[in-house]
Amino acid sequence: MLKAEYKTRSLVPQDVIEAVSFEQPELKEGQVLLEMLAAPINPSDVLTLTGQYGILPPLPAIGGNEGVAKVVEHGLNVSSPDIGQTVLIPISLGSWSSHIVADAKALISLPNGVDPIQMSMITINPPTASLMLSEFVDLQKGDWVIQNAANSGVGSYLIKLAKLRGFRTVNVVRRESLIEPLLTAGADVVLVDGIIDGLNLAKRVKAATNSADIKLGIDAVGGNATDRLGETLCDGATLVNYGAMSGEPCSIAPTLIIFKDITVRGFWLAKWFKTSTPEQQKEVFGTIIGLIVTGKLSAPIHATYPIKDIKQAVAEAASGKRNGKVVMVKE
Amino acid sequence: MLKAEYKTRSLVPQDVIEAVSFEQPELKEGQVLLEMLAAPINPSDVLTLTGQYGILPPLPAIGGNEGVAKVVEHGLNVSSPDIGQTVLIPISLGSWSSHIVADAKALISLPNGVDPIQMSMITINPPTASLMLSEFVDLQKGDWVIQNAANSGVGSYLIKLAKLRGFRTVNVVRRESLIEPLLTAGADVVLVDGIIDGLNLAKRVKAATNSADIKLGIDAVGGNATDRLGETLCDGATLVNYGAMSGEPCSIAPTLIIFKDITVRGFWLAKWFKTSTPEQQKEVFGTIIGLIVTGKLSAPIHATYPIKDIKQAVAEAASGKRNGKVVMVKE
Numbered sequence: 001m002l003k004a005e006y007k008t009r010s011l012v013p014q015d016v017i018e019a020v021s022f023e024q025p026e027l028k029e030g031q032v033l034l035e036m037l038a039a040p041i042n043p044s045d046v047l048t049l050t051g052q053y054g055i056l057p058p059l060p061a062i063g064g065n066e067g068v069a070k071v072v073e074h075g076l077n078v079s080s081p082d083i084g085q086t087v088l089i090p091i092s093l094g095s096w097s098s099h100i101v102a103d104a105k106a107l108i109s110l111p112n113g114v115d116p117i118q119m120s121m122i123t124i125n126p127p128t129a130s131l132m133l134s135e136f137v138d139l140q141k142g143d144w145v146i147q148n149a150a151n152s153g154v155g156s157y158l159i160k161l162a163k164l165r166g167f168r169t170v171n172v173v174r175r176e177s178l179i180e181p182l183l184t185a186g187a188d189v190v191l192v193d194g195i196i197d198g199l200n201l202a203k204r205v206k207a208a209t210n211s212a213d214i215k216l217g218i219d220a221v222g223g224n225a226t227d228r229l230g231e232t233l234c235d236g237a238t239l240v241n242y243g244a245m246s247g248e249p250c251s252i253a254p255t256l257i258i259f260k261d262i263t264v265r266g267f268w269l270a271k272w273f274k275t276s277t278p279e280q281q282k283e284v285f286g287t288i289i290g291l292i293v294t295g296k297l298s299a300p301i302h303a304t305y306p307i308k309d310i311k312q313a314v315a316e317a318a319s320g321k322r323n324g325k326v327v328m329v330k331e
Numbered sequence: 332m333l334k335a336e337y338k339t340r341s342l343v344p345q346d347v348i349e350a351v352s353f354e355q356p357e358l359k360e361g362q363v364l365l366e367m368l369a370a371p372i373n374p375s376d377v378l379t380l381t382g383q384y385g386i387l388p389p390l391p392a393i394g395g396n397e398g399v400a401k402v403v404e405h406g407l408n409v410s411s412p413d414i415g416q417t418v419l420i421p422i423s424l425g426s427w428s429s430h431i432v433a434d435a436k437a438l439i440s441l442p443n444g445v446d447p448i449q450m451s452m453i454t455i456n457p458p459t460a461s462l463m464l465s466e467f468v469d470l471q472k473g474d475w476v477i478q479n480a481a482n483s484g485v486g487s488y489l490i491k492l493a494k495l496r497g498f499r500t501v502n503v504v505r506r507e508s509l510i511e512p513l514l515t516a517g518a519d520v521v522l523v524d525g526i527i528d529g530l531n532l533a534k535r536v537k538a539a540t541n542s543a544d545i546k547l548g549i550d551a552v553g554g555n556a557t558d559r560l561g562e563t564l565c566d567g568a569t570l571v572n573y574g575a576m577s578g579e580p581c582s583i584a585p586t587l588i589i590f591k592d593i594t595v596r597g598f599w600l601a602k603w604f605k606t607s608t609p610e611q612q613k614e615v616f617g618t619i620i621g622l623i624v625t626g627k628l629s630a631p632i633h634a635t636y637p638i639k640d641i642k643q644a645v646a647e648a649a650s651g652k653r654n655g656k657v658v659m660v661k662e
Contacts, residue, residue, distance in 0.1 A: 054590030222585050244585040251582050254553050254575040257597030259385030264595035266588030 004096035004310035004328070006049060007060040013049035014315040017063055019308045025101050027075030032104045034087065038120035038304075039067025039095035041317035041326045042153065043243060049314065055270060062094025063310070064328065066123035068116045069100060071107075078104045086110045091123050091273070096328050098307050108285075111293055117327050118298050121153065126288040126297060128242065128269050129158035133165065135272075136238045136265055137216040141166035144212045146205065146232050148172040148193065149220035149245055150182055153325050156299045158218065159187050164296065170205055170214070172229070181300070181323070193225060202231040216240070223248030226264075230256040242267040245320070300324030306331035335427035335641035335659070337380060338391040344380035345646040348394055350639045356432050358406030363435045365418065369451035369635075370398025370426035372648035372657045373484065374574060380645065386601060393425025394641070395659065397454035399447045400431060402438075409435045417441045422454050422604070427659050429638050439616075442624055448658050449629050452484065457619040457628060459573065459600050460488035464496065466603075467569045467596055468547040472497035475540055477563050478549035479503040479524060479556055480576055481513055484656050487630045489549065490518050495627065501536055501545065503560070512631070512654070524556060533562040547571070554579030557595075561587040573598040576651070631655030637662035 001024060006017040027033055045063055047053040067089045071081050081087055087107040089095050110119055132154075133139065145162055149155050150171030159182065162169045168188040173179065179190040189208040193201060205214070213234035219226050220243035230239050230252050239262055241250055256262045273281070291297035302324035305313035308331070317326040332355060337348040358364060376394055378384040398420045402412050412418055418438040420426050441450055463485075464470065476493055480486050481502030490513065493500045499519040504510065510521040520539040524532060536545070544565035550557050551574035561570050561583050570593055572581055587593045604612070622628035633655035636644035639662070648657040 052586075054586065227580055241585050241588045243589075249558055249582045249584045250588065251580045252595075253580045254572050254597065255383075255385065257572045257581065257595060258574075258599045259597075261597055261599070261602060264583075264588060266585065266590075266592055268589045268592070271592060 002098045002307040003094070004063045004307055005060055006063060009049060009051035009056075009059075011050050013046050013318050014311045017049060017310055017314055019310050024099070027073065027101060029076040030078060030104055031075040031101050032071050032078055032081075032107070033073035034069035034089065034100045034102055035072045035330065036067055036069045036089075036095065036098055036100060036307075036328070037086065037116035037330050039064045039089070039328045040121045040153075041096075041313060041328065042066070042124055043245070044124070046314065046318045054268060057092075062097055063314075064095030064097070065092050067095035067120045067328075068110060072099075074104070080104065081107055081109045084112070086112045086114075086116065086119070088119075088122065096307060096310060098330070110289065114293050117301060117304065117329065118292055120327060121299055121325060122285070122288055122292060124269060125153040125299065126157045126161070126292070127272075127284050128267065129154045130161050130284055130288065131269070131272055132218055132240050132242065132267050133158065133161060133167065133216075135267070136240055139165075139167050139216060142168065144168045144170060144209055144214045145216045145218065146170040146172065146214050146229060147218035147220075148225055148229055149243070150187065150190065151178045151323065152220060152245075153299050154220065154242070156182075156185060157297060159185055160297050164291070168209075170209060170232070172201065172225075178323075185300075193228060200231070201228045205232040218242070219250070220245055222246045222250045224251050226250040227252045227256070230260075230262050233260070233262055236261045238263045238265055240265050240267050302326050304329045333429045333638040334425070335394045335638055336391055337394060340380060340382035340387075340390075342381050344377050344649050345642045348380060348641055348645055350641050355430070358404060358432060360407040361409060361435055362406040362432050363402050363409055363412075363438070364404035365400035365420065365431045365433055366403045366661065367398055367400045367420075367426065367429055367431060367638075367659070368417065368447035368661050370395045370420070370659045371452045371484070372427075372644060372659065373397070373455055374576070375455070377645065377649045385599060388423075393428055394645075395426030395428070396423050398426035398451045398659075399441060403430075405435070411435065412438055412440045415443070417443045417445075417447065417450070419450075419453060427638060427641060429661070441620065445624050448632060448635065448660065449623055451658060452630055452656060453616070453619055453623060455600060456484040456630065457488045457492070457623070458603075458615050459598065460485045460492050461615055461619065462600070462603060463549055463571050463573065463598050464489065464492060464498065464547075466598070467571055470496075470498050470547060473499065475499045475501060475543045475545045476547045476549065477501040477503065477536065477545050477560060478551075479560055480551035480574070481518065481521065482509045482654065483551060483576075484630050485551065485573070487513075487516060488628060490516055491628050495622070499540075501540060501563070503532065503556075509654070516631075524559060531562070532559045536563040549573070550581070551576055553577045553581045555582050557581040558583045558587070561591075561593050564591070564593055567592045569594045569596060571596050571598050633657050635660045
């Protein structure tokens with residue numbers, strides 16, 4: 001059995017994490033042993049390794065926050081889920097591990113036989129995308145939304161969820177090579193950030209949307225990209241930040257905040273988990289699981305690695321040049 | 332008769348404005364001739380001259396947006412206000428002028444004999460301070476508010492209005508010499524921005540307020556000062572920007588927006604004038620006029636000038652080193 005453990009934090013995250021073997025743990029009453037099938041590396045996992053995330057676990061810690069696994073052994077007094085059942089790993093349990101011990105009652109059963117890689121990404125990115133589309137602005141069918149980092153995990157779910165709800169998306173990316181794949185994935189408009197042919201982003205968005213009012217902007221980049229996104233929004237719009245891929249603080253002109261009455265908000269899924277009711281959570285996840293099982297919702301995969309290659313996997317996840325998610329899988 | 336007119340805009344505002352003589356205009360039916368008593372130079376006036384404000388009047392234009400005057404002549408069919416009555420000039424009429432023509436019905440009479448300089452600043456800064464304290468966060472007696480540029484016009488009204496409502500203020504300034512005057516004016520805490528004795532602003536605010544939750548931050552500076560103010564706020568707080576004295580975009584860390592759930596908003600009085608009801612306006616101004624007439628609300632005055640010295644007055648108002656307002660007065 002192998003787990004990806006780190007005992008300290010570093011801005012070079014692959015330096016501190018390593019694959020460590022461990023003995024099969026004793027199961028207590030009510031517990032089960034799980035064999036990991038797939039567990040993604042999310043930006044929040046990388047920021048936890050570098051010490052830049054909002055909640056940091058005590059050290060040493062096992063990496064990973066979500067994934068799917070198969071039940072392989074029951075402890076005393078466990079009758080379900082069945083041996084062989086595919087289940088969702090409870091959030092924050094250290095999912096980058098070949099085997100995990102969990103309370104049987106904390107497990108959510110998933111349909112067996114569905115692609116575990118797509119299933120492994122259910123807990124974090126799809127609800128983030130879904131909630132950012134619903135929690136801040138009351139969007140109607142036909143309304144436009146703009147997002148940057150549109151090729152990220154959250155970004156690709158957002159394109160699909162927006163389309164399913166009848167919203168239209170402007171998607172801002174940093175490379176021209178991303179335009180075609182995102183259009184194929186359902187994006188309405190894809191634009192490269194910055195000034196192109198002498199036209200700033202706001203002007204090109206106006207042209208592409210026929211000067212539509214854009215009431216919601218979603219920013220995962222920070223720095224001047226926040227301001228460029230703000231410029232594309234209509235009076236009274238909301239700009240939601242959920243990440244800082246640029247590594248820089250959000251920069252936004254007072255003219256946008258004051259004269260255009262733009263509200264800047266943040267979205268943090270961990271807070272939503274704390275403040276939402278079980279019914280709200282069930283509704284959001286029920287919808288997402290249904291869409292993933294039926295293949296309507298998926299995210300592109302950049303590469304998969306077994307736990308023993310955790311250093312290479314984290315290095316690749318931390319680099320900005322992926323075209324999809326890096327996922328840890330069963331060897 | 333003299334008016335302060337500008338025909339073009341420039342980042343050096345005193346270059347484009349000049350005192351120009353004009354003939355006494357004919358009064359139409361229902362109009363009155365006013366003699367200006369006092370009219371302040373606000374930051375928004377300077378930004379209008381430089382072309383950086385949210386609404387720019389067509390050129391040529393007369394400077395100034397508020398002030399008080401005395402009725403000196405009635406047009407046909409005018410019975411009130413009486414000749415000699417002190418009145419508030421309707422907003423945006425070009426108040427830097429020795430004489431102004433106005434519709435009699437648009438005038439709000441003020442008590443005669445009260446200091447016209449303090450009265451001349453009623454329309455813009457006091458309601459800005461008042462509304463920022465009431466429109467964003469439901470503050471209770473004893474709650475703390477933090478603001479920067481605390482020695483500005485708005486800042487000094489905010490200190491007094493907060494005190495009258497039972498709120499406590501942390502006031503951030505750029506010079507140590509401002510601490511004593513602001514404490515005398517009613518500030519609870521005054522701190523110099525930045526790092527002092529190795530302690531950042533947030534740490535010194537914690538020490539000075541006994542780690543109180545601060546739910547409202549008011550920023551007139553922008554740049555990194557926005558972030559420094561954000562760091563002093565509690566989870567879920569609101570940061571309201573209403574100016575950019577630094578000339579830089581607001582910079583704020585995504586960690587504050589995402590993990591601390593700070594909402595960034597803007598306040599623009601012109602928008603409030605458009606969206607509020609006459610009853611709301613009457614309530615806000617009624618309270619403010621009462622406080623100024625009774626001497627409970629006042630702002631420090633840096634210097635007064637007659638219209639003929641408009642260039643020097645604007646240059647001084649535009650410089651960052653004032654300790655109060657520059658006000659144009661009757662020669």
